[in-house]
Amino acid sequence: MKDYKRIILWLDYFNSKLSRKDGRKVPLYLAVGSPTMDELVESVTKLGLITEQVKAKYPKRSFIESGYVSVNKGGRKNDVLKDVSRTLGTVRGMRHQKV
Numbered sequence: 001m002k003d004y005k006r007i008i009l010w011l012d013y014f015n016s017k018l019s020r021k022d023g024r025k026v027p028l029y030l031a032v033g034s035p036t037m038d039e040l041v042e043s044v045t046k047l048g049l050i051t052e053q054v055k056a057k058y059p060k061r062s063f064i065e066s067g068y069v070s071v072n073k074g075g076r077k078n079d080v081l082k083d084v085s086r087t088l089g090t091v092r093g094m095r096h097q098k099v
Helices: 037-046 077-098
Strands: 006-010 051-056 066-072
Touching: 006 077, 037 051, 037 066, 037 077
Parallel strands: none
Antiparallel strands: 006 066, 051 066
16 A cells, blocks of 8 residues: 655666666766665665665566665655755765775
8 A cells, every 4th residue: 555655766766877768767967876775775864864675676677676765755756856866976975985
């Protein structure tokens, strides 16, 4: 049963290597290349959203393992997507600086 108080954010929504037709939902300038579940969870947590992570296969690319996080609704889905993608970029940058 669908929970209308939560938003589903698939990893593929933020993948710059995918086209919009293949599932990317954010503009290329906000997308990152092959995001990981850990990066997505960290960026959602930084925004203060409560998460639930699930490993699953994205319907349009069912041959590749993917996953999603389910977050409490904090506004419109498009606004949440853009906020998470901006944070995802900074999380990716911080991880590369540590290495």
